[in-house]
Amino acid sequence: MTRFFGTLAILLTLFGLTGCGYNQMQTNEEAVKSAWGNVDAALQRRLDLIPNLVETVKGYASHEKDTLTAVTDARAKAGQIKLTPETLADPAAMAAFQQAQGQMQSALSRLFAVAENYPQLKADQNFRDLQHQLEGTENRINVARQRYNQAVELYNGSIRTFPNFITNSLLLHLTPKEYYKADEAASQAPKVKF
Helix, strand or coil, rough: HHHHHHHHHHHHHHHHHHHHHHHHHHHHHHHHHHHHHHHHHHHHHHCCCCCCHHHHHHCCCCCHHHHHHHHHHHHHHHHHHCCCHHHCCCCCHHHHHHHHHEEEEHHHHHHHHHHCCCHHHHHHHHHHHHHHHHHHHHHHHHHHHHHHHHHHHHHHHHHCCCCHHHHHHHCCCCCCCCCCCCCHHHHHHCCCCC
């Protein structure tokens, strides 16, 4: 009889562990890390394209130093702020990162607006190629952000729902990750002076 209850206890424990969500939470956390890696790779591609773009514009619009300097400075700042999978749960780190990326986007918008005044620059093949590559990269960044936010939604939900939250509070101690939100500066068109 004791053996029966011992076996029953082991079976109930094993059955309980399969429904505790441990593996699912781990899988969801890895999906968040992977999605963040894709965002980071797309942002790095943008940073890599910018020096070539600035050099091309310099040849045609060298007196637009303020705009060129703003792009260079924004690129440097955006390149300095890095988020790791471990800091994705830190709202302050995510806010600083998003602000730097927003400044980069705004500086690039001003650069393209300035380029509109230079027909020779707009006709330059290098500039057009870089502009197309950057547009494609911006689309990749947008898709990667959306996929990251979807992964965060799934992950955050998995650590907060029953019975997973019990497993999390007892074993894992996972914290919710921050969503990638649009920068408030992105809601306004850039101001360009000619």
